Amino acid sequence: MATAFPRRTGVCLALLLLSGCAVGPNFHQPAAPADAAYANVPADGRTVVEADIPGDWWSLFKSPAIDALVRRSLAANPDLAAARAALRQSQELAAADHGAYLPSVDVAASTSRARNPNVLASPLQSNQNLYTLHTGQLNVGYQLDLFGGVRRQAESSSAAAEAQRFQMEAAYLTLTSNIVTAAITEASLRAQIATTRNSITAQTQILQIMRGRQRLGDAAEADVAAQRVLLAQTEQSLPGLLRQLAQQRDLIAALTGQMPDAQQPDIDFAQLSLPQSLPISLPAQLVDQRPDVRAAAANLHAAAAQVGVAIAARLPAITLSGSVGGASTDFASLLAHGNILWSIVGGLTAPIFDGGTLRHRQHAAEAAYDEAKAQYRSAVLAAFQNVSDTLAAIITDRDALKTAEQAKRAASASVTIARGQARLGAIAPLQLLNAEQAYWQTDLTLQQARAAVYSDSAALFQAMGGGWWHRNDVVAG
Template identity: 40%
Template sequence: MTAPVTLRSFAVTATAAFLAACAVGPDYRAPEAPAVGLYTEKPQPEQTEAAPVRGGEVQRFEAGAKISAEWWTLFGSSELDNLMRTALTSHPTLAAAQAALRQAEENLNAQYAVLYPSVDASLSAKRQRITGAAFGNPAIPTNVFNLYNASVSVSYSIDLAGGARRELEALQAGIDFQRFQLEAAYLSLTGNVATTAFREASLREQIRATREIAESQERQVQLVEKQFALGAISRVDVLAQRAQLAQTRANLPPLEKALAQTRNQLAVLIGKFPGDAGLPQLDLSAFQLPQNLPLSLPSDLVRQRPDIRAAETVLHQTNARIGVAQALMFPQLTLSGSYGGAATSTPNLFDPGSRIWNIGAGLLQPVFHAGQLQARKRGAEAAYDQAFEFDAVALKAQAEAEAAARESLEVTRAQLQFGATSYLALYNAQRQYEQAKIGLVQAQAARYADTAALFQALGGGWWRRGDQDPAWPTLAK
């Protein structure tokens, strides 16, 4: 059995090579990946800075490490996992991208018909009246009769210049484009769900911190009012403390509005109406910061990013269109034939004397189209021609600033009780602590969001998912 298999394989290979050689237009060659080993002028550090707060753990970069297809599970939040599952099954963008992919696949299936002969069967019946005048002899009497016709016709267009095969190549590139568009939509959706979830948790934590500051300031107002009643301080100090409390309370409505808007956005991302989305109240402290981060080489990144791969398929498609446009300038050969019968009564339709047939060939050579074909070719060529910075240091600085501001506030309050400082110093210390507290929350949230952005920038590991089509190009190593 070895010999027939080998012979068949040789025949298939030889036929494919022959057909490819007959197709006019340039053969597509994928662009070379950039020979770059670094993203920046200086080498990437092996790990990030550490900060003594939640979310301030050291993160280590592992060059060439595998990227998890479900990278969001590394944050250790079942609530985030549930949001992702809902988004991936309910968001209309993914459904639209999947429909576009199916359409592209069916367009290719339809176009494959050009490689095969077309066979049609026809059956007709009509009643006719013929006069002799139609033949130049009015003396012939008028004749009325029935005419029945049954036939089978075959037609085959020989793809001499390979235009049909170039069109199939372009349609296949169009399928690849829609596949990468689907993966890009998947990657964008998962990235947006993660960063929006982190923003929701961050705003909730900022509101909680602001309310704690306001409660502390309320107690301070009560204290200074008692001291004012005893004549220990002036009314100016009381008014200043009340003004600071009012300012802190004024910060709450914008934060609450931003939280409501973020939750609405998160509901839309998971494909639900805000009123019945059933969103959880996320807690920033419930997230875990991934300790080991993959880092792909720039040369590998261009094969991992679906948006880059989609751009490449556009290049492939426009390259094939050059061949399609060029093939229109070559002769087009069509073979056709038919066999059947014609008779004035159905019993005689299949008699030997009623048989009719024809066979023929047609050759069409474009001669003059006012430059239209050349312009199409030049247009296709022109279309072809067209065709992470981390916040670990910032978080560490914010953590140190918050700790220093908190210690300064406590010392200033103690000094005020013993009369060793003024209320002005207390006001300044309170304001600095408030700013540092909110800044710390924002820096913590940014750390989570930027980690999610890294996974998104590296392609999100779409090629490692288990739901991929077996024919899908794999990048796993």
């Protein structure tokens, strides 16, 4: 008897040591690719390498109207609300799986009225055949996590919640980027509509002059016809711009959680400022800043843990359970000393034959793990492609904007000269109108080029991750 206690202690310690292991691959956060780099980095003073991104990056456009739209969309957009609800759901499911670490405790109570036939012995000590039996007991159950199946499941659920968190961040970033881009597009369309109307006015005046000259025999029919075609083409472009403006306002209403007929502020380019500097994070930081890459990493973590769950399902499992309570025909004496009942049960289960079901489930989990690895790699490559594409657009669109600004300055100078000559009678009014028409055409091109550069700036903030790590609500969602 002297060795019984140490032997039992040794068995308990062995079980505790076994419960500290967990089968399956241990997840490690993937590092940034060693050869990570961007292409097409602008060599100018407006792009700042290794600069941080503010959480409210849209405020850099210095537009109260955009700030108001973003606030409204964050409060009322249904897609973002759905993403937040999905995050709460995944967090609660993760918390539920973590509850499996602890024993389960429940209480049961019953009352039964029964009568035994005379040919059967009464189950009661009093030998009464007609009786009421009250029973109550407390049940405790616990599964020893010998091979870490429970822990791996909780780990997988936590990783799934982490993936949902970053999916919510991606939805947040996409929403704010869409709002800013939509506002820029609306401002551009308003400027293009105003320019087109001015161009139509100038072309109409030119056509009227040419018709007058035709009546005097000073202009050919072909020249008048060509001017009519030019005017018709310009007029034809106006309804399309008006349609785009209406659709853009409908889009903004939907993004802000409103019906299309809701009142919205008009967005004009005069209300916008181009950010003075654009941040470019170091390539090694991009994988930590992009919500889509972080979500892919979390999905990889969840898939790795599921391999452990599948392996543990093929190994033995030990369960412990116990109950204590009482039974009596008199409720008042339910827990009297003689009426106490209790039991302690230990169980061991181990799969022997299941037709290969558990083995194939393990192989499926391993295949899902390989799939998650490839998807993470794809997300990283897409992130660097996205940044490089945006930087290339910034370079080309800035060049296009400079060219458009030069063209407008030249056209403006031409109009100024033409007006001076017209006052002196050195040129005909038609030549002045032609110069004004050329000016409006260059102005239309300038508005389009300006919108592209503004949109590129918003796209770069989005490509760099949007500064979600600076927001106070980033963890709670």
